[in-house]
Amino acid sequence: MVHLSLKRSVTGETRHEQ
Secondary structure (H helix, E strand, O other): OOOHHHHHHHHHOOOOOO
């Protein structure tokens, strides 16, 4: 999901949550 990538960028974390 691209949403996860967006969230990662915002939070600054590299967590793989689905």
